[in-house]
């Protein structure tokens with residue numbers, strides 16, 4: 164509020180000076196506007212104050228009417244001239260300030276100063292308020308920025324949500340479609356269920372019908388089947404009777420066959436001798452050996468003796484021999500085996516059978532007994548084994564059950580060697596021939612291998628050959644100087660008829676039978692030859708003693724005869740092969756072999772009886 168007294172006709176300049184004084188001393192900090200110190204600027208400020216109607220400028224005081232300044236709160240009427248101490252102009256800002264006498268300029272100035280202070284305070288508080296507002300505005304701006312950023316984020320999210328919404332809308336659309344399809348399918352399903360129920364009802368009724376039908380059919384079928392069963396049972400009974408009858412007949416036939424078979428064997432002789440002539444290296448037969456083609460039983464060795472004087476013609480001396488059968492060089496292994504297969508059959512009938520090959524080295528003993536690996540050149544042992552297992556299989560149909568035990572032993576220098584031994588060479592056990600309580604011959608520590616088929620036996624033969632060849636490498640030509648004895652113990656049981664049989668099939672490849680003179684042996688060789696010749700001549704002696712029915716048979720004189728004791732006695736069937744080499748320089752040995760074989764052939768050992776219980 165500013166009072167301007169009319170009586171105080173001070174110039175505006177003076178007023179400004181007064182105000183400046185006041186302002187300079189008191190209102191320095193009123194506002195930033197008033198900080199300006201230059202006069203012109205200050206004047207313009209005061210003028211602006213006047214224009215804002217708080218102060219009426221003095222150049223307007225002369226106007227007749229008081230002017231209402233824009234924005235002024237109240238404008239009082241100016242006092243007339245001469246009216247002393249009355250205010251010329253009263254501006255009430257609504258504050259209700261005390262009235263001053265016109266002359267009280269000092270009071271007025273003091274009021275003005277109060278007012279200015281008030282304004283200053285107001286300005287200050289406004290400034291503070293302004294600062295606060297600025298702060299809050301900057302905070303608001305910061306917040307605005309944050310809000311803007313957040314808004315951006317939210318917009319981005321909204322865009323994403325919109326996209327998701329679109330996808331969801333698509334899904335919703337699909338789901339709605341599926342739902343409509345489901346509804347359709349449910350309708351279809353309920354339709355089908357209805358149909359199914361109808362079908363079920365139909366089926367139930369048909370099943371009931373079928374059951375009824377079946378029952379009636381079954382009853383009639385049952386009756387028919389029962390009748391058939393009765394007929395079949397009757398038939399089976401009669402067939403069983405027939406089978407039993409036929410079995411009896413078969414058994415009787417088998418027994419008859421065995422009896423006849425044995426009779427034939429007896430007629431043939433319980434010791435039989437076959438002679439086999441090895442072919443010459445180039446094939447054929449030399450002049451000094453003649454075979455009679457008519458009966459295949461005779462062989463003649465012809466020796467031309469030159470005249471010592473030269474005056475007489477050379478004479479030819481014939482040595483005639485006849486045996487159970489003579490096989491020429493062209494005879495095959497099959498032909499040879501056919502002649503002895505009946506003997507092998509006897510082994511299954513419970514007779515001990517012994518077959519051995521005798522002859523000089525290289526005459527074909529091993530070829531005859533073992534042959535080689537090809538089917539057509541297989542010898543007696545593999546063929547006999549095959550036949551035994553075949554025949555055992557056939558007899559099985561008649562209730563026979565067989566067990567077979569194989570062993571393979573070598574006799575060298577009167578020492579026994581296990582040919583089926585598979586242990587370490589330095590741990591080879593020693594062997595002795597023993598007799599059991601039941602008078603059976605057995606060898607201690609020998610491998611007795613239980614066999615069930617042909618292949619197993621062939622495996623054992625291969626093992627024996629391997630064992631023999633190992634010894635052969637260590638000791639030159641050893642196999643020719645040792646006897647090898649393959650034994651197959653056969654035990655048969657016919658539980659149905661409570662019959663048992665037991666026999667041994669013994670197949671022997673004897674050592675070469677060279678005479679001592681020819682070999683001119685010395686040292687170990689002499690020892691070997693003595694052992695071989697001793698055992699071979701003892702074999703002849705034993706056979707002769709058996710033929711002569713002597714009370715004492717010297718089996719124990721050699722390992723060979725002691726081992727073969729069971730197969731050489733009256734209870735056995737023996738076959739001897741005499742193998743001869745056709746070369747002219749073997750004439751002496753051949754003659755010797757044929758003479759030995761002939762002696763054996765002349766022996767008639769008593770009737771063999773089967774080992775049956």
Ligand SMILES: Nc1ncnc2c1ncn2[C@@H]1O[C@H](COP(=O)(O)OP(=O)(O)OP(=O)(O)O)[C@@H](O)[C@H]1O
Nearest residue numbers: 441442523524525526527528529530531642643675
């Ligand atoms: N009947 C035959 N047909 C064809 N080859 C034969 C016949 N006999 C023997 N051989 C052959 O003659 C050779 C001698 O035969 P083998 O070895 O059987 O005589 P070995 O009497 O057993 O002699 P070793 O006493 O030395 O054992 C062998 O090569 C054999 O294949």
